[in-house]
Amino acid sequence: MTASFDRLQQVLRRLPGLGYRSAERIALYLSVEHPEKSPELAQALAEASEKIGRCAVCGNMADKPGDGSQPLCDICANPVREASLVCVVESVPDLLAIEKSGAYRGVFHVLHGRLSPVKGVGPVQLNLASLSERIASGKVTELILALSSDVESEATCHYIQDEVVKGRVKLSRIGFGLPSGTLIGYADATTLRSALDSRKGL
Ligand SMILES: [Zn+2]
Known part of the structure; x- marks a missing residue:
């Protein structure tokens, strides 16, 4: 082990889904086994951070x-x-899953x-202020909550209903057809289509 190797491994461990062993394996791959791959990765990371950002309207990834x-x-x-039809999702992978289903045109x-x-995540940490602004702009007529069905997602839905939407637009939630606890990003296209079609007014 060297100080630089430890540092690389520590940075990798902060990435989602990587435990100690995976971080060690990737650090070894990049620094010892295939050091020629490192500059390519560093360049792609620098380019991504320079050129990719969040859409100013919806928070999706954008150039x-x-x-x-x-x-x-x-x-x-x-x-x-x-x-005028806005589907609220927790993450970009959830958005991509709904896009892939081909069932949604909003x-x-x-x-x-x-x-x-x-986990210390309150309303301020979420992209909620801009959602309120979108509703206030008068361009939105219906909001569909496409959140999962566990406790944290339930709490988020209630917060949006009570503190953000406040009866200003029609509000519905997908759910029928989605098994309890299903993560949107992992649901198949047919399930997502039926969940969107059978959305329930709140
Ligand atoms: Zn956008």
Whole structure:
């Protein structure tokens, strides 16, 4: 072990889904077994951090425009999408899963997490202020909550209903067809389609 190796392993361990052994394996791969791969990875990371950002409207991933204007994602920029229908999801993978199902023609709003007092995630840490602004703009007529069904997601749904939407627009929630505890991002296309079709008004 060297100090630099320890540092690399520690940084890798902070990534989601990587435990001690996986971080050690990747650190060994990049530093000792295939050091020629490191510059390519470093370059891709630098480029991603420079060029990819969050859509200023919905929080989805978006290219940062070279002219310094606000990033806008492909979905928000698409005039064919139904901009008055907004599907609220916890994460970009959830958005991608719904997109892949092909069952949805509206736009999205990505929270980037859910309320979790235990993990120190409160309303301020979520992308909620811009959701309230979207509703206030008068351009939204219906909000669909496409959140999972565990305790934290339930709490997040209630917060959005009581503190963000406050009766200003029609609110519904998907759920029928989704087994309890199912993560949206892992549900198959057919399940997601039926869950969206049978959304229930709140
Ligand atoms: Zn967007």
